[in-house]
Structures are given as C-alpha cells and as structure tokens.
Amino acid sequence: MQIGQYLCAFIIFVSTLLTSHRNGNGVPSSANYVKHGAVTRHQSYTRIPDVQYGDAGNNDNLLDAYLPDDRNSHTKVIVYIHGGSWVQGDKTEFPKPLIEELVGKRKYALASLNYRLVKDGKNIFPAQIEDVKKALAFISAHAAEYRYNGNSFALIGASAGAHLAMLYAYGYDSLKQVKTVVDIFGPTDLSDETVRKAGSESNDIISNFLGTTEASVKIVEQASPYFQLTSQTGVPTILFHGTADELVHVNQSEKLYKKLQDLGIPSQIKLYPGEKHELRPPVAAGVFATMIAWLEKYYP
Template identity: 30%
Template sequence: MKKSPLITTTSLIGALLMAAASPAFAQQPAAAQAQSLSYGTDALQKLDFWRAPGQVPAPLVVFVHGGGWKRGDKDGATGPYKVAHYTGRGYAFASVNYRLVPDATVEQQAQDIADALAALLRQSDRLGIARGRVVLMGHSAGAHLVALVGTDPRYLRKAGLSYADIRGVIPIDGAAYDVPGQMQDAGRMMGATYRQTFGTDAARQRALSPTFQTAAPNAPEFLLLHVQRVDGVRQAEELEAALRKAGTHVEREGFPGRGLPGHMQINRELGNPTYAATGIVDRWLARVLG
C-alpha cells in the first residue's frame, strides 16, 4: 500500500467541519420520498427513512453523518448516490441525526444511534424492515460512532437491543478508533477540539475508543473502508487487528485519495456504480444481509 504524506489532523478536521455544512454536502437524491421520524424529544433526535421498493420486509442500512462530533446533519450527508443506490438494490435506508458536542457528550451521541435504531425496529412491521438484518454505516465522526456502538454493547443494551439485532458495521474513513492515539497526534487547534469532545480523563478516552472495546461481544461483521490518510490507515489497521484478536470477522479495504479531498470523496462517491468502493460494499452487503 503506497503511503501519502501525513495530513495534519488540524488541517483535515478543521476543513471538514467547515465543509460538512457546505452546499457540496447538501446534495440529496430525488429517487425516493423520505419519511421524517423522531426517536427522542430533542430537535436533533430525528431521522429520515426511505422504504425499500418491492417485496418487504427488507434489510436496513442506517447511515450516520460526520462533522467532527459537533457539526453535520442528516440532510444531504449521505452524498448524492447512497439513497437511490441502496434502495434500488432492495434495502431500506435511514439517515440519522444525533445531538452534537458541546450540548451533548459522545456517550449520548452513541446512545442516540442505538435509540434511533430501536425506534426504527419498534416500527419494523409498518416500515417494512426485516428485523435482525441491519447494517450500521457511518463516515468520519459517524464512523467512530458506529464502530463504538458495534464494539461496546452497553449502548444497544440500554436501547433494549443486542448484537442479534444487527448483522454488521461499515465505518468509512474514520480516524478516532483509538482516541488517545489520535489526540496525541493532534495539533494545537484540534487538540482543543478533542479535549472538548473526549475530555482529559484517560479512562474515558479509552472507553470511547472502539479499538479498546473489541473484547467479545461485538457486532458479527465489520467492513473498514479508508483512503490513504496516514492516521486513518493506521487506525483502521489497529482496529482490524483488535477485532481479529477478539474473534470478530473483519474486512478492510483501502482506496485512492489523500487528505481532505480523499476523505470527502469516499463518502460522496459511495453508491456511484463507477466508484471502486461501491462494488465492494455491494458484495459485502449481499453476503452479510442475504
């Protein structure tokens, strides 16, 4: 694997936070009509749901947006292809909002993801969802959150669920699977952001690190996707190794792309039939969801 020069966390995430709210992030496919659902009382505890066409019940893909834990939104965060592509392949699809730092903690964000899934599954008959055939997918900060829910069973358990309710997890180009390691690499600006997000207590940082939460049980399957950011590659490799050591089935796939452009491209282009990651994810979903 060819390595690119290190892109600093400061420049990458700082630019990401601005880009998350930009028009480029606001493209939304028009192939299906979304239903807006609430899963809590906060204004951000909402999700959009697209029913699968044709025969139901259908497997479900749940997408979690990025934005550095303190920005981002479900509206358009999926990129221009995912909704049409995955519903076109017979999956139901949901895009989830969650409460944001500093008004919420990372623990509350992970709980929001579990609670959103529980709300969908409580309505599985009405929504045409096949219970037990669910994949969590997230980009950037969302990759960290779905990986955390997929490795620490407390969040699903509190929502009344277990790993029997999901088949797999797809983290897309995350770089905070090992929070203390990522904080150590951070520059001055992002050091302050990470301290705001994860605090200064080492035990809490480890508790919020999927790499340190991989002792069984975990979600049954993981597919780790990344571009060629040095910190992202390293952290994906370490999470892969930790999952394998725990006996969890994991695959890891790397794709071209460096820095912020590559980080944005993998999320924007996933679902585009001409983009390399799309076929890999399609085959993995077909195997895992049946």
Template identity: 30%
Template sequence: MRYLQLFILILGFSITFSSCTSSDEEITTDDTTIVEEPASEALVLNNVSYGTNAQQVYDLYLPAGRTSVTTKVVMLIHGGGWTSGDKSDMAASVAFLQAFHPDHAIVNINYVLADFPDTPAFPNQYLDIQAVINQLVEQHEELQITPEFGMIGVSAGAHLAMMYDYVYDTSDQVKFVINIVGPSNFTDPFYADDPIFNIALSLFVDEDQFPANADYAVANSPALQITESSSPTLLFYGNQDPLVPLTNGMQLDSSLNTSNIPHLFTVYQGGHGNDWSEASTIDLSQKSSEYINTYLPIVIQ
C-alpha cells in the first residue's frame, strides 16, 4: 500500500532514542544487580518455521546490542482479506522500524491463508499468532529478546492483531495494537445486510473450534470482544473506505471508551489507505512511532 511505502520517506519529524555505548549493560532489580553481555551483531533470520505448514514462517530482525531484558519486539501482520498476502508486503514497515526504532526486534509473520472449503481462517489465524509468540517467548534468552510485544496490522492483519490481543493474550504479553483499516465489527449493517458476506463468514469459520450455537459475527468482531484488559489501541480509518466502513472505527472507538482503554482514533480523507495523502501518511507514521515509544519503550541503563 502507498502509505506503507511512504513510511521510509518521512520528513519533518524527529524521534529521540536512548542509547548505550558501553560493552556491558547493568540491570538493577530489587535485591541484586545483573550484568548481561549484549549481543554485538545484528542478525536477520528468514523463514523461521513455527509449525508444520509451509506458510507458518516468519522473518526475525534482531538488532545489534540486544539483550533478553531490554530488547522488545514489534510484530507485523500483513493484510489480504485473510485469503492472500505475504509478509513481503510489509517490507516498507520493516525499513521504517529499522530506521526509527533500531533497538527493537521485529518479527514479520506469515499465517496460513484461508482456502475454502478445507482451510478456514478463524480461529486458526489467531492461533498462528499465538504459536509465533509462544515460540519467541520460549527462545527469548537464546535470541536475547524481551518477551513483550507490540502489534502493527494492516486491514485483515489489523483484525487478527486486535482479535489476538482482545481474546487470546491472557498473559498480557502484547502492550499495544496499531490498527490500520482493520475490520472490527461484523455485525455492522455494512456486513450483516450483505448476503454474500454472510456466506463468506460461514466459510471463514472452523465451526468445530467455537461453542455450539455461537454467533460467529460477534465472536470474530474485535470491537465486541474488548475488555478492561485489552491493550492500548491506535486506530486509523478512511472516511470513504469501500471495504471497511468508517462505522467500524466508530464502534471500536466507542467500545474502547466504554472499557477505559487508552486509544487514539484518527480518520483520514480517502479509502482503504491506497489513496491517502502524504500528509496523512506522515501523520500516521508519527503517531505510530509515539505509540511504540510510549507503550513498548526501550530502557537502556
């Protein structure tokens, strides 16, 4: 998308990073001091497997100087209507994070795409995110990363990020969600009154993994799953989006308000992101950076 491609062309704003030039980092706890030797080299691990399906892979970008107590992780989740797309679509986002948040690790994931009738999306794609996080948590000392995560999702990827945080993140490992044009409410008349969508939703759902008589539209609508433990959420929507109506953003904003979840709701002139202005893109980038610095800060002592 154009706004993602423009991420790395940002002009007119600066971000202050904390840094450390010593070879060792000293981390003080309540009753002891731990000195950890930081990893000296940056490392990129491509197509790391986290399951048996060929699509269950991710790219992991590990910064130089990382440690298992300071280096937090930003996860990128691509869009594509749950049936298409690839982690390569998020390449500009990787470049943006490396340029403006160089002390964070980045994980850019693929998930198993829906393929009817044999491979439904829900909840399998939520569980793919869970599998990635579980693997990174298990390996965090070896990788020298901290098991704390922020999520940036685009379109269907934003829907998956919100669903994972609002429903599946019971250990509060996710600290924020950045939602770029993500569907949030499938009971919205925009979807509910569309007979084709209702057929599609039934195909997207693995009925065996939901309770009997579940309302699938409700169960898979992030705006209807928010609780007081949901993470701070940054919302970006277009006011003329033909795929995700602005009313989805409005409902999400209302639900977050009701549960007193910190959030920011921004509406841009245009559609599903591909026609947003450069000024809107810069604004989105700046707000995203501020969110990362606020909710997933790198503290180096």
C-alpha cells in the first residue's frame, strides 16, 4: 500500500503536461479555518495548510485545503486520502500539478487529509474511518463561510487511502454525500486469500491494521469495501490497477468491479499489464487523463 514512488513519477510526468489557469480574485478570510499553517496565495487559488478537523494529537487530524478563486455555494469538493499501509504517508503527497489542474483550472475545492496511523497496536481500525467522517463533517460545517458545496464529495484514494475512500462511501456514508470514488490500486476484500496468504507482506499489513490475524472474524467484513457495497450504498467508481501488483493483487479490483457491474452501478476499470504497486510515468499520465474524464462525467 505504498504510494511514494508512484507520486514522484506522477509529479515528474504531469508537471510537463499541465499549465495553470490564471485568474486571481482575492484571498478568503481564513482566521477561523486555519489552525497551524500559513495561508499561501496562488494566482488562481488559495492554500490553507494544517487545518485541524478533529481532536487527535500530533498531525493526525490535519488537512490541507485548496480553494479556487471563482467559487460559490455550488463549487464541488474533492477529498484525497493518502496511502501508506495505514502506518505511514502524509497529506502533502497529493501532487501540485494535479492541484493546479483540479483547483486552479477546473475550479474544484480540494482537501487532502491526514488520519490516525496504526502504531504499536494503537489506532487500529475503525479509527481511520472515524477520522474520514470527522473530516467530511468539518468541511461541511464550514461550507457557507468559505463558499463551496458542503454536501457533495468526490473521494480519491491511493492504495490504503483508496481502501478508506471506498469503504467510507459504501459502508459509512450515512448522509449520502459521496457522489463518486476514484480508486488507485486499493484493497477491497480483506478476507480474500490473494492478500491473506500466511507469511505474505499484505497479510502482515492487514493483520496490523485490524488488530487480528483472523481472516473470518466480523471486523474483517466491516473493514472490506467489497462486503459493504450494496445496490443502495454503491456510487460511481473507477478503479486503476497494475496486473503484476505484488502487494495488492489485481483480483481485488477485478472482484469489486464485477460486483459493481452486477449491481448496475456505473463503474470502470483500467488495468495496466505488467505494472506493480506503483505506476511508471507513461502509465501515470493515462491514469490522470482517465481520472479527469471520469470526474467530468460523474462529478462535473
């Protein structure tokens, strides 16, 4: 569930493809919103870093907000959830060129989240889902003040973050605010033998996340997007996966995609032959283009 190599490649490649959309319309008042970081003014949006959305210590309940100049109560919000095997990673992983494209040019509001990470047996599941819920509630609560639609979210996640995005959307979004999910090689069924082989890295990671080595206990079902997905809870979902992924078997995406299709939920899967648990620059470019097209269709 590591994403660092993918993001580095992604940044290098898409930075050569994107240009910022300039327009410059003033800095929002952020005295009540920002808690720690300094507001940064860009030519077409404002960055408000280190906003505290919950009461967890350290940096666990912070988010970075990116607000476009030309926004109003209809401006839609995208939320990014980072990867890192639920034990590492940071909100700053979201690549700047993609921020420039989504916020600066396409005028989405964006939030990139930290959440509690598992460490020494603490913060095991469902701490992460609780944090996602807190973050979305916080963003909703500030919608009128900062001029965006606080009742509509697209969730983008990578690896462990994609797992959390899908899981929240399918199983824990009681307010039905999530309208679509972008999944970049996230695990979907934490009981499946493809990721639970004894002695495998993926099995160790999942056992650490859940606080149990058992693959058949109830918490495994509660933590698996595949089992939480129903015709009532499903939302349009696009899945990206390398067929040679050594950490999250491609079966995880294929299995979920089949269920989405069987339930009649709009969905798309993009498989990349021979790619592992990272996406090289040429593939990353395709992921980016397809992601944008998906958002234009299901979250314009």
